[in-house]
Amino acid sequence: MNTLGGVSPGAHALVLLAGVALGVAAVGAWRLISARRRAGLSAPVERVLAGAFECFGDAVIVLGRDGRVARANGAALRLAGSDVAPLVGKDVAVISEALAALRQGLARAHATQGTVSLRTGVRAHAAIVRVTGTPPVEVVVLRAEPPRAAPPPLPARAPSLPEPARLGEVLAGAAASVRGPVARAATAASYLRLLAPPLPPRAAEQLTLLDEALDEAARRVGELHGAAEKAASAPRAVDLAPLVSDLLAAWSPPAGVRVRSAIEPAVALAEDRPLRAAIREALRAAGAGAGRGAEIAVHVGRRGASAVVEIAGGAGGDDGDAAAVARALVAPHGGRVEDEAVPGRGRMLRILLPRAAEAAHPHAPPV
Incomplete structure (x- = not known):
């Protein structure tokens, strides 16, 4: 049965072909419009960015309304670091947390600027401008600060050693300050031996070792004090x-x-x-x-x-x-x-x- 009535088979095929062509054209137009909307770039903006991307040597990044990178030139890739390449589709925070915070200024104005530290350690002056469109985009321009010159090294100074006489005074004072506590500890140990009840053999042995150690400490402090006084009196x-x-x-x-x-x-x-x-x-x-x-x-x-x-x-x-x-x-x-x-x-x-x-x-x- 012929459902097209009086239309000939050749005309039927032509109608079908025209419908397919119209559908392909519509899909292409929709994709083109969607691409322009995703980039948010009108023709005048495209012309401006074409010069800014390569003519001035600055890093230029185009952000979508969600803060993700839509486009970036070679200078931006170099500043961001090779480990984050490619940049397109990534959040701006991967370049710099400070740059992401600087974007908050666009809530009060169409442009904002400041100095930011990039995650690569480079400091850069950043300017962000909102470009109205459907939807709007943000254009970020980064100019790296020149590296700061390292401060000149401090002149080498020979280590200052204390003079023998001064060192002798210090040692004499130190020995005198130790001599008193050592003597008091030896006296306390002697009283402990005299007044304490009979001690177990192990405790008595430890007390004897304590007496010997205190005697040795007193002897060494005395020797140190004598040597220090001799050094202090040296001409x-x-x-x-x-x-x-x-x-x-x-x-x-x-x-x-x-x-x-x-x-x-x-x-x-x-x-x-x-x-x-x-x-x-x-x-x-x-x-x-x-x-x-x-x-x-x-x-x-x-x-x-x-x-x-x-x-x-x-x-x-x-x-x-x-x-x-x-x-x-x-x-x-x-x-x-x-x-x-x-x-x-x-x-x-x-x-x-x-x-x-x-x-x-x-x-x-x-x-």
Whole structure:
């Protein structure tokens, strides 16, 4: 039966062919429209991006409304890192969490910008612009910051080692602080042995070991203290200029007595504390023998192989006690003391010390 009525078979085939062609054309048009909608790119935007993608050298990324990458140029791939390639279809957070957070600014404006850190460790300035369309897209432009120059290396410094005398003072203080607790522990162990009831053999053996250990500790602390005191008293290079200046600044001469000083560079081989005590004693004796209106002269300098501290003044009331005290303080390390009367100036007390090489002292002024 012919259901097409009076239509000929040839016309029937033509109608079917036209219907198929129309269907193919519709599908193609729908795919083209869908592709443009997925990319969200109108023809003017395509032309702008065609230049931006390759002409400026910046990384350019096109995001869909869901925040996923729709397109990216080669610079964007290099910034993102090869391990996330291909970028298309991935969330922008794989490039940078900070960039994903920066997109939130588009809720208040059509564009936003800021500096972000990419997951590859590169810092970049980012600008995001929303392009209206159906649907809208976001264009991200990233420009990497130039690498920061590394700071210049710090100049090499030789390690500073404590001077033997200073190290001796530290060790002497440490030994003295330990000596007391060790002695108290030994005393407590002795009382425990005397007052405790009879102990089991194993406990008595352990108490004996404790006594022996404490005795050994006391012996070693004593040896350390003795060696430390010996090291602390060893002569060393002492810069006399600042030492005498400090003593003069701390000394209060009698009322009406003038002090005149002439201090030149001089480095002596001496022990600091006894030397300071000797100079203080000489200043005390000079001040005690000086009357109102008198003058005390202090001179620091060098004389041959000796570094010299001279203190002149007073009326000769001192009978040599100051010189004897100073001599006892500096003689153990090669120092000498001269005491003489100076006409019109009272007594002159001169402390002569072995000179040390100025170059060996780190704070010695140039000569």
